[in-house]
Structures are given as structure tokens and as C-alpha cells.
Amino acid sequence: MPWAGIGGVEIATLRLVDATRHQIDHVAFCMQDANVAPAFAERGIETVLYQQPVPSLRHFGRFYQQSKLVASKLRDAGADIVHFAEINGAITCGFAAMLAGAKRVSHVRNVYPTRPLWKDWLILRTVQAFIFVSKQARDFSPIPGGKRKARVIYDAVTVPAPNADQQTSAQLRSDLGIPEGAPVVGMVARVNPQKDYPTLAHAAALVLQQRPDTRFLIVGDKSMVDVNRAHYEEVSALLHKLGIASSFVFAGHREDVKPLIGIMDFCVLSTHREGFPLSILETMAQRKPVIATEVGGIPEIIRPGENGYLVPHGDAQALADRILSLINEPALAQRMGQQAAALVQRDYSPEHFAEEIIAVYRSLVPRGVQTAS
Missing domain, CATH: 3.40.50.2000 (Glycogen Phosphorylase B;)
Known part of the structure; x- marks a missing residue:
């Protein structure tokens, strides 16, 4: 979870966990002071607080040490796959996931019209699967290898019974x-x-x-x-x-x-x-x-x-x-x-959504998955 606030990305990720929790073991990595952390904890999801690394080639030594700390927490969580809630999470913690030996998948929930900075581009190239929330987001993505590694999976909600209260x-x-x-x-x-x-x-x-x-x-x-x-x-x-x-x-x-x-x-x-x-x-x-x-x-x-x-x-x-x-x-x-x-x-049913998410995970770890979100 790459941001501290609560918006569409955070709510969608909570729903992703709800849809797949019966098949996947989730651990939620939330930034220090993240407002979304209690929402995971209330669902009984193990929650780990982390300090987000700052990617830098000039200060690579510091970035490496920051990434090692996150990688250690990922290993402790037993993460087979790290699912970044947005590409900002992949940019900041993709290297840490590599150090932890985990597979890497990133959601892309917004359209980013410009090519990532080359230092970010280097990290994004290592992401093994991208999940785009719309065809438009996929088609206009400047993410390196994004289209080749792309899946379009629409979000889902449950239609409630009519409320006459x-x-x-x-x-x-x-x-x-x-x-x-x-x-x-x-x-x-x-x-x-x-x-x-x-x-x-x-x-x-x-x-x-x-x-x-x-x-x-x-x-x-x-x-x-x-x-x-x-x-x-x-x-x-x-x-x-x-x-x-x-x-x-x-x-x-x-x-x-x-x-x-x-x-x-x-x-x-x-x-x-x-x-x-x-x-x-x-x-x-x-x-x-x-x-x-x-x-x-x-x-x-x-x-x-x-x-x-x-x-x-x-x-x-x-x-x-x-x-x-x-x-x-x-x-x-x-x-x-x-x-x-x-x-x-x-x-846009949750059942179909869950099937498609699990299919992405299994394409990365065919033997079964125990996932950290």
C-alpha cells in the first residue's frame, strides 16, 4: 500500500482481499501512520507497517539499506508474491521484493501519460505482471513491458437488495x-x-x-x-x-x-x-x-x-x-x-473478479500461493 490516505486504490485493495481471502493468505504492508491499516486489521488480516524506500541511484547505498529492511519483513511474512496496489508501490518497493525472492505483480489504476523516469523504468521492468483496471489504461500505458505483461481485470462490487428503509x-x-x-x-x-x-x-x-x-x-x-x-x-x-x-x-x-x-x-x-x-x-x-x-x-x-x-x-x-x-x-x-x-x-461480479486475480497469481507461482498484499 504505497500511500497513507484512503481513496479508491485503498478501498479497491480491501475488496480484492475480501474477494480472495478464502483462497489466499494475505499480509497487508501499510506505510507508517497509514489510515488504511486499521481496515485490514479489522478484517483479521495480518498488517505490517513499513518505511517506504526512496529510489535513488545517486544515493543507492541508502536505498539498498532501506530496501533490505522491507525485504526482511517480506521474508518474515513468507511472501511468495508481492502485489503492489499501484505502480508507485512497485517503484518504491519493487527492488525490496526482488531481494526477498518474491514474484511481483502491480495494479495500474490510473492512466500515466508520460514515460516513467529512467530510474523508475529500471525497477518497473522487473515487475512480472501488470493488472490494468481498464482497456484504456492498458492501451495508453507507457510502462515498460506493460502491454506484454498485461491483464485487464475490471473491479467488482456486489449489487445489494433494494433498500426501502x-x-x-x-x-x-x-x-x-x-x-x-x-x-x-x-x-x-x-x-x-x-x-x-x-x-x-x-x-x-x-x-x-x-x-x-x-x-x-x-x-x-x-x-x-x-x-x-x-x-x-x-x-x-x-x-x-x-x-x-x-x-x-x-x-x-x-x-x-x-x-x-x-x-x-x-x-x-x-x-x-x-x-x-x-x-x-x-x-x-x-x-x-x-x-x-x-x-x-x-x-x-x-x-x-x-x-x-x-x-x-x-x-x-x-x-x-x-x-x-x-x-x-x-x-x-x-x-x-x-x-x-x-x-x-x-x-462485474466479485466471483469472476476473484477467479481472474487468482489466475494471475497462479501464473506466477503454479505450486500455490501464500500472498502478501
Whole structure:
């Protein structure tokens, strides 16, 4: 786990463990002070805290010593395979995994448009398998040997039974200060520069001119790591400048995401770049349509007019128009939400996901695997 915060990468990795834990022995390597570490521990997964090595050729001696410490912990864990949650983990700890004698597989969850630095390139060349979360991420990857070693494995979620708990929904609305009957537009994403909250803010200003009763519910970390905390302050300042701050509700990082999605009429995802956002699958599984930026792997799941809409990158007017169309046609939003859930249930099941992940592991260690994540 190469980062300290909790976002899509961390949540997706927790779900990977949940899907495969009956066949694989997992050990979670989390950075010192990582917010995600307790989530592994709560699942009964052995958790090891580590100090992330800093790759450097100029200071190779220091990097080597740092890597030796991680390698020692990997050997103690009995790791046959080290699965890096993102390529940053492969870059920083790939050498340590080599020293430990473990096989190496890396997820690639975002699209990286530029070729890695040559020192990182040297380490990434040693990764034996890459798991891309979308075809777009694979096709546009500059990772050395990435396409030759590539598997595209879509993330997965479970479609829950319809939730008709009106009392819980009413209580959540009350707790969040959302008036009864107000349209709720949701966005499930950490408050981070990648997610392009300024475009959402400008779109919201246009929506509120016609539907001033609308509320925008944001579910995602806004304070646990420095970059998110700083961006939240910037977004808050913009909302106040636009005069719409009172129409936004920032719930922060929450464990009860599903009930929160339940009170949304539909969701948006204004974002600069994505591999294959898990939040879209979660939202669609909850029978909600999604309006999202046409970037990365998003067009691989959203079928415009059927289960949501795609809008051009950074286009606040287009985003506002689509938001208003679903607010003004609730029956259409409901119908698209049902189609969204049907698609998730058919094509993105946890069982199929687990089979594909295990197949990658077995291709590296045919005799059986005892895996450290």
C-alpha cells in the first residue's frame, strides 16, 4: 500500500482481499501512520507497517539499506508474491521484493501519460505482471513491458437488495441538514485536485440558478492527508466566492457510504483522469445513474442515455445541463439506475473478479500461493 490516505486504490485493495481471502493468505504492508491499516486489521488480516524506500541511484547505498529492511519483513511474512496496489508501490518497493525472492505483480489504476523516469523504468521492468483496471489504461500505458505483461481485470462490487428503509434515509437527510424533498446530487470522491471539484462548483452554480433547492452531497476524505485538506480549503473558498457554499454538504470519509448513496438521486464524477473509478460501480450497484467526465476507462462502463451520461472534460455547462435533465425527469433517473444495477450484476461480479486475480497469481507461482498484499 504505497500511500497513507484512503481513496479508491485503498478501498479497491480491501475488496480484492475480501474477494480472495478464502483462497489466499494475505499480509497487508501499510506505510507508517497509514489510515488504511486499521481496515485490514479489522478484517483479521495480518498488517505490517513499513518505511517506504526512496529510489535513488545517486544515493543507492541508502536505498539498498532501506530496501533490505522491507525485504526482511517480506521474508518474515513468507511472501511468495508481492502485489503492489499501484505502480508507485512497485517503484518504491519493487527492488525490496526482488531481494526477498518474491514474484511481483502491480495494479495500474490510473492512466500515466508520460514515460516513467529512467530510474523508475529500471525497477518497473522487473515487475512480472501488470493488472490494468481498464482497456484504456492498458492501451495508453507507457510502462515498460506493460502491454506484454498485461491483464485487464475490471473491479467488482456486489449489487445489494433494494433498500426501502425510508426511516434511515430520512434520518440521514436530517443529520446532514438536507431538507426533505430537496434533489440530492452526489459525488463519491476524495477532495483532491485530480477530481476537478472546480468544474463541479461552476456547474452547480448554473444548476442552482434554475433549481435553488438542490443539494450537493460530497462523500470522501477532505482532511486525513495534507493534499486533500489543502484542496478542501481551496474548494471551500471557491464555493463561498460563487455564493453556493450552503448548497454543498461535505460528509468526509465515511464507512456508511452505501446508505449515503441511497439518499442521492444520482451521482456525478467530474474528474481530470481515471483508470476505472470504483465509485462509479458502487453508485450503479445502488441503482443510481452517473454523470461523469469522458476520460480514462469511464466510457467502458457508462452507456450514455442508458445508465448515465458522459460529459467533456472540464465542461461545466455540459455537466450542469445533464444534472438538470435528471433532476427534472426523476422517472428517467430511476429507470437508468435500474439499468445500471443490472449491468453491474451481469458483468462485474466479485466471483469472476476473484477467479481472474487468482489466475494471475497462479501464473506466477503454479505450486500455490501464500500472498502478501
